Amino acid sequence: MNREEEFINYNAPADLNRWRTIALGIGGIFSIVILGIAVFFPEQREQALRSWLLGFIFWGGIGIGGLGILILQHLTGGAWGIVIRRIAEACSRTLPIIAVLFVPIAVGVATHSIYEWTHLIGTDDKIVEWKQPYLTEHWFIIRAALYFVLWGIMAYFLNKWSLQQDQTDDFETALKMAEDLSKFSGPTMVFYVLVVSFAAIDWVMTLDPHWFSTIWGLLFAVSWALSCFCFSVALLAVLANKAPLNRILGSRHFQDIGKLMLALVMVWAYFNFSQFLIIWSGNLPEETRWYLTRMEGTWGVIGILLIVFHFAFPFLVLLNRDLKRNAKWLAATAIFILILRLVDMFYLIGPSPQIGMDGKSADFMNSFSWMYLVAPLGVGGIWLWYFFGELMKRPLVPINDPYLESAINHGKGH
Secondary structure (H helix, E strand, C coil): CCHHHHHHCCCCCHHHHHHHHHHHHHHHHHHHHHHHHHHHCHHHHHHHHHHHHHHHHHHHHHHHHHHHHHHHHHHHCCHHHHHHHHHHHHHHCCHHHHHHHHHHHHHHHHCCCCCHHHHCCCCCCHHHHHCCCCCCHHHHHHHHHHHHHHHHHHHHHHHHHHHHHHHCCCHHHHHHHHHHHHHHHHHHHHHHHHHHHHHHHHHCHHHCCCCCCCCHHHHHHHHHHHHHHHHHHHHHHHHCCCCCHHHCCCHHHHHHHHHHHHHHHHHHHHHHHHHHHHHHHHCCHHHHHHHHHCCCHHHHHHHHHHHHHHHHHHHHHHCCHHHHHCHHHHHHHHHHHHHHHHHHHHHHHCCCCCCCCCCCCCCHHHHCCCHHHHHHHHHHHHHHHHHHHHHCCCCCCCCCCCCHHHHHHHHHCC
């Protein structure tokens, strides 16, 4: 039996079907709870939708980050990209469910139930007035639809051509397809980062309509890529002992991905520090207020925890070569970083001004809610259910990629 027949006839592990069912059950129950509160308890609607936004940004970021990793892999090549590609492709194909999960946020914007700026239009607030007509309910929703369309076009062609490569028997044709994918990914990466920047500004930064940052979009592009790498490592570690990945994955593959995780952790810290340094040295009240809120009380403690456990600890751990080559230890580190990624998103969303507070941010005790814990479980369960379904539709490796053999040999090397 040749390699192509071996992988085409491969059935996905039965565990994935079981995980998919569990994910749907958990996601369905918790989503009904959060959305039910938003519908039937108007006084809790803003909190429910803010919590849903947290879950959406975290899990949707993994899917959108997967698209970025897929573009990067085709653009740069490398053995790490061969083994991670099918996970990245499955992440990119979750865009339809991510768009569905965005619907409660769109409804919240249309009903003035989530963003403070929807209550400040037409008032004497000069900053919001200056941001018109960009900050309007209709344009907000239209832009979101445009983002999903543009991401969808990118994902469609990358997945389509990858599938066509699987179906060809000619090496030269497969090599030509790989070159075409690389050429397509160059300009696509530019548009991808631009779309991510605008989406991050719309969905998160405008929670505080009086604040702005010019590095915000790049920060989210890096953060979502890091989230997807961590998610992919955790999944690869689980599948590493199952066919066919037990014959594909090697310690050097995990080492390479661990290096990329280390790089993104450092870039995340660099962007955050650059943003802080520039705003703090500028000493403008409308900018420093955002940080002052997050440096007081419990929010300040969370900020310190992020510095220590989102940057310093992973930085030191991922410097260790042996740890990066150990799938289980690297996966444990990746899951730890993923938890801190959720905390980081909460740190950005939680202290933002709530409706009716006249631009003032709430302290931790007045802004924290149990719904911030439940909503990510609801969104995550639904997203994982859809993701596992997409992952099982194709072989777990690109069976006719011209660089697959060299990628396998690279992973088994020392």
